[in-house]
Amino acid sequence: MSSEQEILERALEILKSIANNPNIPRNIRRIAREAFTELKQEGLIIALRAANAIEKITSVLDEPQIPLFARTSMLQVIELLDKLTKTGE
Secondary structure, X not given: OOXXXXXXXXXXXXXXXXXXXXXXXXXXXXXXXXXXXXXXXXXXXXXHXXXXXXXXXXXXXXXXXXXXXXXXXXXXXXXXXXXXXXXXX
């Protein structure tokens, strides 16, 4: 498995755990599902999928009701996906 694929799988795993956690507000889980779906699209290059997912995730980072552990997980996903956006350069 390539390094790029490992990074993508790790990001998907974190997003899935956020989306399935009932202790996280519904709107945050919805964004995690949308980012997950964005990353799974096969028609786009991985750098573009990662950039689109980052955009969705950053839209909820300032939400006051997001739990600290969820915000930390979202930031971790952004860090992983940022590595993927650099692969297209």
